[in-house]
Amino acid sequence: KAGVTQTPRYLIKTRGQQVTLSCSPISGHRSVSWYQQTPGQGLQFLFEYFSETQRNKGNFPGRFSGRQFSNSRSEMNVSTLELGDSALYLCASSLDFTGTQETQYFGPGTRLLVL
Amino acid sequence: AQTVTQSQPEMSVQEAETVTLSCTYDTSESDYYLFWYKQPPSRQMILVIRQEAYKQQNATENRFSVNFQKAAKSFSLKISDSQLGDAAMYFCAYRAIQGAQKLVFGQGTRLTINP
Numbered sequence: 001k002a003g004v005t006q007t008p009r010y011l012i013k014t015r016g017q018q019v020t021l022s023c024s025p026i027s028g029h030r031s032v033s034w035y036q037q038t039p040g041q042g043l044q045f046l047f048e049y050f051s052e053t054q055r056n057k058g059n060f061p062g063r064f065s066g067r068q069f070s071n072s073r074s075e076m077n078v079s080t081l082e083l084g085d086s087a088l089y090l091c092a093s094s095l096d097f098t099g100t101q102e103t104q105y106f107g108p109g110t111r112l113l114v115l
Numbered sequence: 116a117q118t119v120t121q122s123q124p125e126m127s128v129q130e131a132e133t134v135t136l137s138c139t140y141d142t143s144e145s146d147y148y149l150f151w152y153k154q155p156p157s158r159q160m161i162l163v164i165r166q167e168a169y170k171q172q173n174a175t176e177n178r179f180s181v182n183f184q185k186a187a188k189s190f191s192l193k194i195s196d197s198q199l200g201d202a203a204m205y206f207c208a209y210r211a212i213q214g215a216q217k218l219v220f221g222q223g224t225r226l227t228i229n230p
Contacts, residue, residue, distance in 0.1 A: 033217065043206065045217035056217055088158060092218075102148060102210060104218060106160035 001027055004093050004107035012113045018079040021110045025072050025093030031055075032074040033104060034066060037088040046089075049074055078112075086114045117142045119209050121221035128197045129229050135182075136192045136224045138207030144168075148210045149183065150218070151192045155203040163205070166190065194226075202228045 005024045013019050025032050034046040045058040049068035066076040072093075078085055088111050092104035119140045128134035140149070151163040166174045166183050173181050178195045194201055207221040 035218070042222050043218075043220040045219075048217060058217065090160060092160075102212075103150070103162060103165055104210075105162065106152075108157070108159045111158075 004091055004105055006089075006091050006107040006110050008110060009108065010111050010113075012115065013081050014115050015081055015083060017081050018077065019081060019112060020075055020077045021089055021091075021112075023074045023076075023091030023093075023107060025074070025091075026105060029093035029095050029105075030072050031094045031096060031104075032068055032072065033092045033094075034074070034076050035090045035092065036060075037090060037109070038086075043090070046076065081114045083114050086112060088112075117144075117209050117211065117219045119207055119219050119221040121205075121207055121224050123224045124222070125225045125227070127227040127229055128194075130199060131196055133193060133195045134197055134226065136194075136205050136207075136226065138190045138192070138221055140188050140190065140207070140209050140219075142188070142209065142211070144211055144213065146212050148212070149181075149190045150208040150210070151179070151181070151190075152206045152208060152220075153201075153203045154206065154223075160206075164192070197228050199228050199230065202226060 007022045031050045033048040037043045047066050048056045052068045063079045068074045088109045090109045091107045094104045147168045149166045153161045153163050164176045164179050180193045182191045204223045206223045208218045210218050
């Protein structure tokens with residue numbers, strides 16, 4: 001099976017712009033989670049989607065949003081970019097939301113640089 | 116809120132020797148999952164091993180094993196016969212079974228393998 005894929009892999013934006021990142025989960029996986037990784041804050045949870053519904057959200061401002069499509073692919077959007085949004089954004093998928101299929105498998109990440 | 120602490124920012128080991136990475140966590144839950152992920156320079160987060168809290172037996176995966184001490188809330192990773200390819204950042208992570216099922220990560224331990 002193909003792993004989790006994320007596009008684009010690298011992105012450079014300027015302050016005030018918006019950006020959309022895409023994640024395609026492993027085939028058959030229905031849960032997608034997003035994480036932000038920075039040197040200062042480490043790995044922080046952004047949100048989790050299951051069957052097109054946001055089930056959990058981390059402590060991030062409303063500029064960060066996401067959605068999941070019927071084929072389980074997910075996108076996250078950051079509006080009005082700030083310098084502090086520069087980070088590696090990781091997407092992870094798991095087979096199901098509950099039960100024993102909870103192991104999350106990660107994509108290669110999208111590295112966002114805000115100038 | 117659950118927290119995960121990795122007290123060793125950096126560790127080094129000679130090739131072919133054994134190294135143990137430490138992790139402690141704090142939770143009021145009785146059932147949960149614990150994981151070790153490896154992040155090499157490519158930044159791809161790779162699952163190393165997982166442990167279900169209800170299982171007393173320590174998980175093992177080839178050269179990787181854990182020492183899970185539930186009462187002490189300790190979850191250390193032992194790497195035997197260290198190989199150059201084991202060099203990476205290692206993250207300990209916690210995931211609850213009930214409620215928000217995000218991964219809570221420690222700050223990571225950078226492991227260097229000396230040839």
